[in-house]
Amino acid sequence: MTHADAPSVTILLLCHKDERFIRASLEAAFAQTVPCEIIVSNDCSGDRTFDIAQEMVAQYHGHHRVSVRRNERNLGVAEHVNATVPLASGEIIVMMAGDDIAYPHRVAATLDAFARNPRVTILGSDFDGIDEEGRAHPLRFRPRPDPFGLDAFVQAGRLIGLLGATIAFRREVFDRFGPILGPIEDNALSLRGALLGQCLQLQDKLIQYRQHAGSVSAGVFARNESQDVAMRRRYERTIRFYRGTADDLEQCATQLPDLAGEGRRHVDDILAMYRIEADSREALLERPRLHWVRPILRGLMQRGARRKSAERALKLFVPRRWIGLRA
Template identity: 30%
Template structure:
């Protein structure tokens, strides 16, 4: 582990935070992407959330062999925290003015940090989220493709508040970098959640500084099943963990909004919305004693389409419902999914 960078007043120290859990088959490429960053000064934190495979050992091996200009720190959680607390733990350790986040199965382009810092400095170092376009690739896709940033830069309060009211995440979380103040100015994430992007979206929108870069800086691997996909009614334990995470995330969002200085009436309405969302989500916790019958699937299917607390369009909700009850080999599912991908 080596750090030959000379800190100076022109270029702020940045943290490149790589988060991994049971990703031994992909982690080498992710770490190589971190080590390839051209920006200096840079600290790289390789963080493992108590994997049960060789992810952490590979991190240790690669860190020991690294001879480049960046400072490399490796850490491992005492227990499996879940994504939210994992991110919080690394933020507490970070010394950078910006935290560039990366997943253990994604690959960052070598100029990612440089592009992010250049834009941040151009905008005079606001408390901000900076995100970019993204390249999708991997085993679940026929071919790779690029998507532009989910939304252009959002730098005024009125527009930011519209996104808050619509409960919309305006970025691809895998591409984000965050000012350290978005962690320090708020209470720590609540534990037990695998979701952090919704919370960071609320904090970024409250800051009214979400800056976009129309260049793909991250290659996100799309696998057949990952921590954020593949939920099925037939796996109630996994589904319930996801529902619990949504509940905790909504409560965390309401708490963060309560700390803001937005209009008092709007603050009350937004707090009420997110707390009510948490309550409605709790209705979708699955009982382990229920048998996975056709009637149960149909009842869940209808409830999900009409009552699940989400503001996505009807067709997307329908596709999700079909997938959840494991009917994604049907013609209607394939037709709708093909239509939505156009």
């Protein structure tokens, strides 16, 4: 595919409290070999991230069309995506984060993958992990099937969305269904992509994915919090993730009146599975052991949730502190 034949591409570079990293991230966006629209959007952080981006954009002269904006208030990850995708003109949306570094061929490789896989509506990639100083920091990210659809979510029995920092999608994945529900975007977008076609995880490493104390994933997994609160925080956040993702999938499925057969069964299984997982975690976190039994039994009867529910049943017989929760 030549650049002239390529579909229009918008890079959404979303940033928040990234003043230490935004220069490298934006320089990487400028270095993309395919001409793009680049929208730099700051989620109303109180540091100099927005000012640095403004300075760099004002001084930029190249083949990309670049703009910078800022939300009036802090929206959080999913709402930030909701606010910026409608501003994009591209047929392909490439997500970038203000603390990561895309390799120069990322957009070109993304377009090539979409061209070779017409049924794929959303894709992600492998990555090189780095720390806050840019040093190699290996990270484990379980490979996904190649490509995969709704059935893979059922078989996995857990959230297996593409990594948000590596995601690119055909804009119909957003436009067809409207704003994302829930607090995170990657699992919701991945499921939307599977509803409309297929998901794909490229084996190529297309970004440097940075881990640091202020990163989104550090907050999600409470990596920098004390051990006595980390497990509780992870449970609380994961409960919101499962419920929000299920709510988004449900509202998307209602907009597909022709969804039937195996596709409909997969959606119903995923909705039940995710809500059982949320209810189970909430029970373990907050309720007496007697209340653990009902979600565990529901899980044992639900395709996709049986293995985790069987494992959870064993927790009925051990002290809470053994599973990282206070008594």
